[in-house]
Amino acid sequence: MRVTLPVFLVEDGLVTDAQVRRLREKRMAGKTLAAAAAAAGMSERAARKWQSGPLPSTAKGPRWWRTREDPFADVWQSEVVPQLVADTDGRLQVLTLFKALCRRHPGRFQPGQLRTLQRRVREWRVQYGPDREVYFEQVPVPGREAAFDFTDLSDLRVTLRGVAFPHLLFEWVLSYSRWTYVELALSETFEALVSGLQGALWTLEAVPAVLRHDNLSAATHELRRSGGRQLTVRFRQVLDHYGLLSSRIQPGKPHENGVAEQAHFRTATAIEQALLLRGERDFVDEAAYLRFVRRVVDEERNAQAAARLAEERPYLRSLPAARVPEYTTFQCRVRKWSTIRVGGRVYSVPSRLIGHLVEARQHPSTVEVLYGGRVLCTMPRLRGG
Template sequence: MSERSVRNWNKGPLPSEKKDRRRKSTRPDPFAGVWAEEVEPMLEADVDRILAAPTVLEWLDERHPGRFNATHLRTLQRRMRDWRALNGPEREVYFEQKHPPGREAQMDFTHCDSLKVTIGGEPFAHMVFEFILSHSGWRYAQICFSETFMALRSGLQGALWELGAAPEVVRSDNLSAATHKLKDGKGRDFNERYKEILDHYGLKATRTNSYSAHENGVAEQGHRRLKDSIAQALVLRGSADFESVEQYAKFVRSIVDRRNRLIRGEVG
């Protein structure tokens, strides 16, 4: 040790006595007044850990219009993760991909029997068609009963009309409603009827390779998230039984609308 160091240390303080003065955050808590009063009781009641942050944020937005938006989602996810780390096992983590605004939408059908929805007490076997913008996550969902060309056309047109615009590309897997097997047995190609819809709206189309669902990841994740949201909303509703298909369709529509409202100006 040098003489200079000894002299400096004698003047104090010693290195071990120096305190790490870290800056404290001055950002106001966006969940002040609602976390302990409204969110924590909801999480405590959710013993199966079904509720996820997007659904809770939508619920808060309904109760406090204009106070919350999509920018609060990550903060809420961290708060819920930390709370569950102390009070039980945490849920899954999502890793979002990045896509250029306005370029692509993905679409697909998904079976919804796992939701155990009933109409007038009778099991309701159904599917949902989804159209999702890859950049923003804006979505359109429509109840259907099979993966037919009519269901595909109705869903795609409904999505474009509601969006009021069209992306550059629509992507899907090898939907039987949109593709057919080539005579030489070398893969599949788009049906003429589907090509006519694409031409009418000025759309390009891409599709995944066979047995490669991950290549349509936005739609696959979208299905899981929508069904999770419906399952959570059914928990909050207290029943999975509806008086009519129309009532259930309105219920699903309200869930989709809440998600889209949180996106607000980020559509693309």
């Protein structure tokens, strides 16, 4: 026995996109309007309206009314808005506001209402909040600029023969091609800076027009009267030797040196991942570790930069005839304790030199002692100077 179930037809306001699509499929198949409406589960009146035109979901207008009562209506003007007005930097987090309201009104607000407060604060800040800092897109020009900086890689937990090796990485990047040069450094000294800078230029075998950098103490000094910073005479001489111009960022604005900052993150990440694949973080010596780091940089950074570097090379300038010294010279009298003071640090030298005037050359990681133009001894440079 066949049982015919009642068909409940959907009226105009409840029609869905799926029903409209089925209605139109049936009409295209040659069904009458009544048959197509019945197949789609809607009335003929609704079918007549929806047999052409946009789908119901796209025909709805934006909702301007609230679907539920605002739980913050009573405290918005009296408690929330004054806090937002006082927050002239836009640093106050909505979660902090919500927790403060919960403490003042125990049991009144629920965790699920945080999103409502976030939406209301966002809308208020769009209309009345403080202006936000504007970042202008930097469009690199071939051959114009290179950026450099030091970054701390001690978090990589690298060791040399089992001994912890806290260190910095000097990183130099061409802004256009992203070609990268790196060197290890014990600290941000003038000698490490010049060594890294010249290492990059002579490896590249070319010179850009401008160097972008921050106000590191190895390159700048503070002006007593104005409180600003200016290039040191020594660093200016290095730049003049290569015909380079200096472009410095504002103090406390690291994003203005975005090329170097972004390179630091990507290089550190690449080294970390390579160490994980290697399975250990211990190296025989500093030279072996540097070879590892440079291999990672060449594979992960410079291989991808090769094509753009080829485009950039015609715009780069030639190197000068020679490098500048990468050390600082001190004239020292050997004291009766058989010591000399170099760069604010005390070093022991052979006792036969007591009373003699010697020349000390302070390199990025070593100190050489010379007498009569001959190197008598070489010592590791003490950190911090």
